[in-house]
Amino acid sequence: MSAVQSPTAFGPSQALDDATIRARTDAYFNRTRDIVTRFGDRRVTYALFVRRPVLSATRLMTEWLDNVACARGISLTHEVMFPEGAWVGAGEPLVYITGSFAALADLETLLLQKLGPPCVAALNAYQMAMALPKVRFLAMEARHCAGFEMQEQMAYAASIGSLAARSEGAMGFVGGANDATAGFFGQPAGLGTMPHALIGYAGSTLRAAEMFHEAFPESDLVVLTDYFGREVTDGLAVCRAFPELAAAGRLAVRLDTHGGRFLEGLDPQKSYAALERNTPGTIRRYRSETELRNLVGTGVSAAAIWRMREVLDEAGFPKVRIIVSSGFNVEKCLAMADAHAPIDVVGTGSFIPDRWSETYATADIVSYDGEPRVKVGREFLLRRAGDRAAAGT
Template identity: 30%
Template structure:
């Protein structure tokens, strides 16, 4: 089943609120979902038993989780149902929207229909909602911690590449529109952003100036952001590249490893004892800003990356660290919000395992088929 990315027109209509859901044309699903390849075997056995012994039983399945969170994955789950459920138009689906703030145990999605038509998709829907909501919530928390500073989603190296499109969409829902790969932008119609890795400098024998010159010559339309921690001498290299490129230098990125102490501190031992000087730290960034300003480069922006999460960003913000953008990766991809799907009504009457019951949510809206 081949499905194209969301068109620019669809993206703009959704941004304006003129359409409220993405469609099954947005997502790329493995066609083996239909055969049950990705479903737990007990769901497949249950569907077969019901077909033979108790067909046409109308159930209501509801989904919830247990934290304060930013919901994501709803549109994907609906598209999944539309693509693989039997007779999807006969299902009654009510749902919240991607981007909604949700509470513990709040019902986010209900599906009403014959069990054998959709029941085998329960675990897949749980997984979709769990991953997308976890990423969206982590990104939202980071964006809130960063305030008016830009957050760049750099999660390409922290998980399997096949997850990038969905993770990128979830990051967008969480509030991060600047993302590292084109695939991350696939579902919502934009393009990846980025400048240089350490490998580019290495390929020019460690010569940062030559690497930057090659970058400018090859991508003259881009903003030049120099990666300045290659020699573990952030301030000296930032000043060197700023003096060489002048107004052509847009910014510098600091990505000092957590076990390293920058050369500036090794040359200025009186700095030791004030705070932890390893990695990309507030003191280093403050000194970098001071040196750039004193040298006549107040417009050069500072981007930081390496081990940032909501707590570390919050610490930087509380200390008024002169950061313009935060690059964040691995901390955003931890799946720690699990969803549960339960069948709670049978033919319109309460029937569920002990401790679970139908939990009506007036915030849900019914999904109309066919989708756009």
């Protein structure tokens, strides 16, 4: 199954009716459509691009465009200039769209919404996967998204970033946290075991693990260990209660320690010592404040991960995996790589772009009835589109 298979046959890629499109698009595009319809249509070519480097992640946009064209009964062509997952430089046209000006004028707003954010998020996902190439990632973007359309875009982006990273030997994102987007990762369903709320309900970490295993005995057991602030104590208690799962590599502890405190048993000095024992020299290089926090600070630091690995190995559980979450963006992944942190899986939604101003895609018409023409300053868009327009394509 393809890593970028469409997860559903409905949702954001579904065509909208003309009234809904008109209501959601910018007024001047609607008025342009009205004017062009009144004074005579022309065949135009649009160039769509993003102002910053990205990975090509265009399929959600082009699928939606095709669905709209089908619903409207219009003929158009789109030429994707880069395969999915390919590096695209700042300002390079990602897609050329050719067709009726009257039919395309009111689509620009929605097309751009579906282009920029996935391309930037795909690059973020790729960079994270390449920073930790031997680590599997789980896309947990849904809770951070403003509705399902954004959720679909971000999950798709993670799959595209992984597609690029896997071509270079990384493991990348292997699944998502819910069923609706699982198809992007070639999975039949979402991945995940328990939230903190289940541990609160159960009254203890061990009891929550027992409940989960009784309800889902065929599933691997991944247990959160930070609810009571006893990551080490509760993690070992679960391992001892399920020795067969631990020995078979079917048990994992998930570290999600709150950023306001250290992992159980650590403090600043002990965190430095944990890194010095396991990755000598890492902490001695110059560090920014953020790097230091990721390495030896509170929350899920590299020192915390190393300490958890130490206690698991010392207790006779070398096959118990460590899953980490909490703020794992590109920068934090790079810090973990530098510390050689023994991570098996990263759960993250932090591939979502931090600065949305960088996701803004732009469109310009670059030919009218085959004549190359674009506003001053955007002539760089004419090179390929102009040649094709002159050839009558």
